[in-house]
Amino acid sequence: MNLSPEHKALLDNALIDSGLRSTRQREQVYGVIMSKQDHPTADEIYARAKASMPTISLATVYNCLETLVDCGLVRQVNFDREPSRYCPNLKEHAHFYCKETGEVFDIDLSGQAIHELRRQLPEGFEMESFELSYHGKTHSN
Amino acid sequence: MNLSPEHKALLDNALIDSGLRSTRQREQVYGVIMSKQDHPTADEIYARAKASMPTISLATVYNCLETLVDCGLVRQVNFDREPSRYCPNLKEHAHFYCKETGEVFDIDLSGQAIHELRRQLPEGFEMESFELSYHGKTHSN
DNA sequence: TTGATATTTTGGAATGATTCTAAATATTAC
């Protein structure tokens, strides 16, 4: 729900650019993702979306998520073969997965680090994107 | 099949260290993975293993793969939510996934790059492993 | 060897995230 005017405009423009329609459900799903800085699964997004739109279906949540990812408004993040998670942070960044709690944290990457990553690719490999995930534990202090 | 004596010893030691038994099936599956420098899925490993052990079952292939991964003899590699692949290369390295052909390539990482990756983690994040995968296209020349 | 015991293998059923389907509904352009 409560999508800020900026996000609403961002969404509408992205949809129009892709020749897609603006719908209540797409707004709702986008709103759910933008309104909390975490990494929910489709099920979690479904639960949050239903809170203020009780008729939305899980299939629609999946449809909307695919649309949002394709439009570049949301990032899909996978850890091993666990259910996909969705990330509102569009900056080039990495993720840290805590084995103890299952929590996921965004990790900022320095320009130097990103440069170094690109540097590793030999001739003939044309990178379009990369995914970097750390696994481990977090100290609670 | 045809597991080299070195690999056979490696496997047996690793199994004993973990309190597990050496079986024909574990040897077979390990042999299949070590005998070709690629990134097969469980299905592909099953097909290759059956060629010289027609009675092996898919469930056993999955069991053996889990064992080998747990023993640290083989790496499990995931791209998005595609079927898991298995990698004989135990060096710390990255993967390049070609969107056009579906091929997977090992990418060596310099010590500097690995150091830079570790450097990105703030206080309180204790890394145990990382996964880095590049997506893009490969020039064929 | 020969059991006795624990582990492993096996085929088939179960699971669970995701995708598909086809009908109902909403959005857009005129």
Place this chain on the structure above:
DNA sequence: GTAATATTTAGAATCATTCCAAAATATCAA
């Protein structure tokens, strides 16, 4: 408003993987 098109929906289907319980095998001690 109406026609044309896109989207939503509930439920069925998919498919990689895991679970199950029975049969086979490996290990160990005598």
